[in-house]
Amino acid sequence: MFSRLRRFLVLRTLRRHGLPDHLWRKLRKELYLLHNLDTRQAVELRKLTTLLLQEKAIHGVQGLEMTLEMKAVIASQACLITLELDPASFDGWKELIVYPDTFKVERTVTDEYGVAHHQASPLSGESWQNGPLILSWADVLRDSYKRQPGSHVIIHEFAHKLDALNGRVNGMPPLHPDMPVEEWTNALSKAYEHLLRQLEAGKQSINPYAATNPAEFFAVLSEYFFTAPDVLKQHCGEVYGQLAAYYRQDTLSRLHN
Ligand SMILES: [Zn+2]
Numbered sequence: 001m002f003s004r005l006r007r008f009l010v011l012r013t014l015r016r017h018g019l020p021d022h023l024w025r026k027l028r029k030e031l032y033l034l035h036n037l038d039t040r041q042a043v044e045l046r047k048l049t050t051l052l053l054q055e056k057a058i059h060g061v062q063g064l065e066m067t068l069e070m071k072a073v074i075a076s077q078a079c080l081i082t083l084e085l086d087p088a089s090f091d092g093w094k095e096l097i098v099y100p101d102t103f104k105v106e107r108t109v110t111d112e113y114g115v116a117h118h119q120a121s122p123l124s125g126e127s128w129q130n131g132p133l134i135l136s137w138a139d140v141l142r143d144s145y146k147r148q149p150g151s152h153v154i155i156h157e158f159a160h161k162l163d164a165l166n167g168r169v170n171g172m173p174p175l176h177p178d179m180p181v182e183e184w185t186n187a188l189s190k191a192y193e194h195l196l197r198q199l200e201a202g203k204q205s206i207n208p209y210a211a212t213n214p215a216e217f218f219a220v221l222s223e224y225f226f227t228a229p230d231v232l233k234q235h236c237g238e239v240y241g242q243l244a245a246y247y248r249q250d251t252l253s254r255l256h257n
Pocket of ligand 1: 156160215216219
């Protein structure tokens with residue numbers, strides 16, 4: 001009954017709020033991540049994008065006005081990562097806030113000695129567990145139209161949302177039943193330790209921000225998986241395999257098409 005109701009609501013949303021053809025064609029042409037999708041994937045992505053635009057309240061702050069096209073630029077690339085996942089993967093939160101540029105979040109963090117520090121560092125994006133997702137529009141523009149290997153703020157923040165689905169943001173989203181947890185844990189922890197060793201030795205590697213903690217490691221490696229799968233495969237072949245199994249996509253084959 002519930003799935004019939006959901007199907008009815010989905011069809012009604014698609015009928016009433018479908019993305020205009022000209023806008024969809026523009027996105028497919030201009031957003032490099034949307035190139036090389038097959039017909040089924042493109043149809044599915046348009047559907048997911050339409051639904052996400054209806055489900056989330058997307059608004060700009062500090063004078064930024066969000067047009068339908070700007071909202072669709074964000075939604076279409078966010079939905080690319082859930083193309084082969086449960087359609088309810090982005091349920092449980094409502095609000096997407098967009099700043100014109102990097103933004104400062106002031107907060108007090110207590111360290112291991114119980115000392116409170118005031119922090120105000122500029123951010124490109126943030127994802128609150130069960131809360132809003134926040135993006136800098138300048139960073140969205142930088143990452144969307146020209147491939148920046150390993151950098152994509154939308155993928156990064158929405159990957160945190162997937163990671164949070166099993167209650168903890170710890171670098172492991174809920175895996176599919178056919179994915180052994182030990183294989184995931186072994187591949188990712190080995191690659192994480194390897195990255196720490198490379199950074200200690202001053203060697204060039206992937207984005208050092210990935211070494212912050214396992215949650216950032218998953219988010220940054222997801223950025224590589226979609227924007228530079230060749231670099232990911234070269235640095236951490238086993239992780240590429242695990243991410244391909246999790247996202248159920250072979251991004252490397254799209255890169256060479
Ligand atoms: Zn992050």
